[in-house]
Amino acid sequence: MGAPASKSKNEKRFFEVRLQSVVTGQPINFDLFLVVSGKPLLFRKQKDTLSEERLRSLIQHGGQKFLVPEEQRVLYLQSLKSMVNNPDSSEETKSKYIKESAYLHVNDLFEKESVAETVKDAEVLVSEMVDFVSDDVSAVANLMQLSRHDYYTYNHCVDVAVYSIALAKQLYGNNREMLIQAGLGGLLHDIGKRKIDIQLINKTTKLTQEEWAEMKRHPEYGKELLIEVPHIPEEARRAVYEHHENHDGTGYPHKKRGDEVCELSKLVSIADVFDALTTERSYHKAMSPNEALDTMFGMQPGKFDPDIFEVFNKRFDKKTNLKLLSDFDPCHAVSITKIEKK
Numbered sequence: 395m396g397a398p399a400s401k402s403k404n405e406k407r408f409f410e411v412r413l414q415s416v417v418t419g420q421p422i423n424f425d426l427f428l429v430v431s432g433k434p435l436l437f438r439k440q441k442d443t444l445s446e447e448r449l450r451s452l453i454q455h456g457g458q459k460f461l462v463p464e465e466q467r468v469l470y471l472q473s474l475k476s477m478v479n480n481p482d483s484s485e486e487t488k489s490k491y492i493k494e495s496a497y498l499h500v501n502d503l504f505e506k507e508s509v510a511e512t513v514k515d516a517e518v519l520v521s522e523m524v525d526f527v528s529d530d531v532s533a534v535a536n537l538m539q540l541s542r543h544d545y546y547t548y549n550h551c552v553d554v555a556v557y558s559i560a561l562a563k564q565l566y567g568n569n570r571e572m573l574i575q576a577g578l579g580g581l582l583h584d585i586g587k588r589k590i591d592i593q594l595i596n597k598t599t600k601l602t603q604e605e606w607a608e609m610k611r612h613p614e615y616g617k618e619l620l621i622e623v624p625h626i627p628e629e630a631r632r633a634v635y636e637h638h639e640n641h642d643g644t645g646y647p648h649k650k651r652g653d654e655v656c657e658l659s660k661l662v663s664i665a666d667v668f669d670a671l672t673t674e675r676s677y678h679k680a681m682s683p684n685e686a687l688d689t690m691f692g693m694q695p696g697k698f699d700p701d702i703f704e705v706f707n708k709r710f711d712k713k714t715n716l717k718l719l720s721d722f723d724p725c726h727a728v729s730i731t732k733i734e735k736k
């Protein structure tokens with residue numbers, strides 16, 4: 395999983411960044427390329443300035459991404475960081491750049507060979523997010539509003555981390571240890587998918603029975619991978635292993651029920667389904683948060699711990715007329731096509 399690094403003919407490597415992630419009206423400290431007829435074309439050089447109007451016009455014309463040379467990744471991340479640390483930046487701007495930086499780092503989470511290094515990066519990332527949301531209640535809301543809707547497949551992990559931190563904040567206040575565990579559980583919950591064939595993960599048609607069986611092994615694969623990282627908090631480890639267990643014992647891998655599942659796993663499970671529903675997939679449009687929560691409410695009693703779900707649900711109140719079939723699984727896009735109007 396991860397952002398496809400593009401290569402030009404002379405093998406120059408690039409990574410993708412969203413148009414909106416580039417700061418306008420001041421010199422940029424990296425080169426920006428656009429993809430024209432399938433090839434990277436230099437659009438702005440280091441130290442050039444991109445105007446707000448020019449950026450808006452690119453977006454209006456359907457532009458989605460810039461390419462930045464791989465060797466300038468550190469410069470790009472520095473520029474995001476300086477926006478976050480700038481006292482003149484609004485909370486909204488800070489949230490935007492924290493998330494951009496998280497999305498970019500999370501690419502490495504799934505591509506680095508060493509799981510120990512991956513987890514070390516995840517810890518740094520989560521502690522940055524937690525520091526940010528600990529300061530200010532509106533920061534959580536800002537981070538939650540910035541879902542990137544299917545731009546990179548690994549967005550999901552960052553978004554689940556954000557929702558898990560937000561829910562943990564409602565449950566545990568500013569207990570930093572709990573917020574970190576929730577963020578790590580969210581960020582790493584699908585780490586077992588590293589062991590699953592990428593073709594299967596990206597398959598956009600119905601999965602065969604054997605394919606489903608393999609997909610459903612990712613919690614166990616995740617548990618195995620984390621053996622290499624003994625210091626990771628037990629709750630975060632359990633979230634990796636238990637996030638597909640259901641409150642009524644109908645989940646997997648072990649059909650655990652009720653309090654056999656740890657609280658953090660229950661919380662990550664809610665965040666996981668919420669993100670799957672509110673993110674645009676190849677076969678379904680993103681639901682609004684209210685639609686998603688109402689849909690999830692319809693999966694009660696059974697799927698989620700009712701008390702924890704109620705805490706999450708409190709933020710929203712509108713009703714919709716959507717429902718999911720009972721075998722919905724947040725792991726695979728096609729399962730979401732089973733949304734039916736009542």
Ligand SMILES: [Fe+2]
Nearest residue numbers: 583584637725
């Ligand atoms: Fe999962």
Ligand SMILES: [Fe+2]
Nearest residue numbers: 583584666724
């Ligand atoms: Fe997931």
